[in-house]
Amino acid sequence: MPIVSPIPLNPLIDGRQSERAMLVRRGVQRLLAQMGVTSIPELCLANGRRADLLAITAKGEIWIIEIKSSVEDFRVDRKWPEYRLYCDRFFFATHPQVPADIFPDECGFILADGYGAEMIRDAPEHRLSAATRKALMLRIARAGAARLTAAEMAGVSVPTLANEGE
Amino acid sequence: MPIVSPIPLNPLIDGRQSERAMLVRRGVQRLLAQMGVTSIPELCLANGRRADLLAITAKGEIWIIEIKSSVEDFRVDRKWPEYRLYCDRFFFATHPQVPADIFPDECGFILADGYGAEMIRDAPEHRLSAATRKALMLRIARAGAARLTAAEMAGVSVPTLANEGE
Numbered sequence: 645m646p647i648v649s650p651i652p653l654n655p656l657i658d659g660r661q662s663e664r665a666m667l668v669r670r671g672v673q674r675l676l677a678q679m680g681v682t683s684i685p686e687l688c689l690a691n692g693r694r695a696d697l698l699a700i701t702a703k704g705e706i707w708i709i710e711i712k713s714s715v716e717d718f719r720v721d722r723k724w725p726e727y728r729l730y731c732d733r734f735f736f737a738t739h740p741q742v743p744a745d746i747f748p749d750e751c752g753f754i755l756a757d758g759y760g761a762e763m764i765r766d767a768p769e770h771r772l773s774a775a776t777r778k779a780l781m782l783r784i785a786r787a788g789a790a791r792l793t794a795a796e797m798a799g800v801s802v803p804t805l806a807n808e809g810e
Numbered sequence: 811m812p813i814v815s816p817i818p819l820n821p822l823i824d825g826r827q828s829e830r831a832m833l834v835r836r837g838v839q840r841l842l843a844q845m846g847v848t849s850i851p852e853l854c855l856a857n858g859r860r861a862d863l864l865a866i867t868a869k870g871e872i873w874i875i876e877i878k879s880s881v882e883d884f885r886v887d888r889k890w891p892e893y894r895l896y897c898d899r900f901f902f903a904t905h906p907q908v909p910a911d912i913f914p915d916e917c918g919f920i921l922a923d924g925y926g927a928e929m930i931r932d933a934p935e936h937r938l939s940a941a942t943r944k945a946l947m948l949r950i951a952r953a954g955a956a957r958l959t960a961a962e963m964a965g966v967s968v969p970t971l972a973n974e975g976e
Binding site for chain 1: 839843848849850851852853854866868870944947948949950951952953954955956957958959960961962963966967968969970971974975976
């Protein structure tokens with residue numbers, strides 16, 4: 645992939661995410677940003693699974709948001725309960741073409757399009773142990789730093805932001 | 811700043827970093843990457859100061875590396891001892907044109923050019939309290955995630971990496 649391209653590519657689409665899933669993700673990212681919650685996409689967890697979007701609140705609470713782009717996408721995923729082991733709250737996110745009632749009541753639910761999102765149902769809290777939180781926060785910190793360094797080494801612009809860590 | 815530019819700019823040069831300081835930083839970043847230590851540049855700390863480079867080891871140890879591009883740059887900095895409050899180890903980094911003996915013996919010392927770096931003197935350990943480490947790790951995680959999201963929203967390519975969080 646060229647470092648500089650005249651067409652704005654999104655390399656985070658790695659073939660595993662559909663265009664529709666990316667739209668949902670974008671909407672959720674905007675909602676989270678408005679809430680002051682930072683998020684990192686495609687984070688590999690200690691069990692080898694990859695969270696679609698992992699969010700970190702200002703108080704250090706960790707949420708996982710799994711994006712489902714179709715009914716089928718949800719039906720084939722039998723492993724979503726495992727994500728609960730790595731977050732304080734767990735949400736599904738989808739778009740209006742997917743029936744909301746297929747998603748379990750005991751999970752949070754976010755409805756999104758490419759422009760924004762709405763939290764339809766908050767997620768119940770199941771607090772992480774201190775040890776799991778510590779290991780997970782280290783993983784997030786290192787993953788973010790590694791991606792930023794790789795981007796910088798490739799000459800890609802990633803400026804610092806005001807109040808980014810607060 | 812345009813999202814796509816034919817000239818690879820480095821926006822991390824915000825006028826406060828000299829070209830020479832950026833070369834030192836690049837060398838240090840490469841050394842750290844070789845060591846499996848991830849790093850994030852220009853991180854604002856709780857006391858309002860900004861660390862030139864903050865590194866996170868696989869075990870969760872936090873280092874701060876302050877870059878000094880000239881004798882004058884070191885002489886005018888009377889506040890470097892404050893950085894010790896936010897890391898387990900503290901290093902100065904510079905380039906071969908700056909005399910090494912101006913830097914205090916009680917700090918680690920890294921000699922760098924634009925291609926790589928060498929750790930001339932390891933830094934003594936002064937372990938952070940659990941509470942400070944927790945707050946700092948949260949700050950790093952959120953800062954990294956916020957920068958990545960801002961880049962993604964601007965259409966900039968920041969791919970995930972293999973084993974990035976481990």
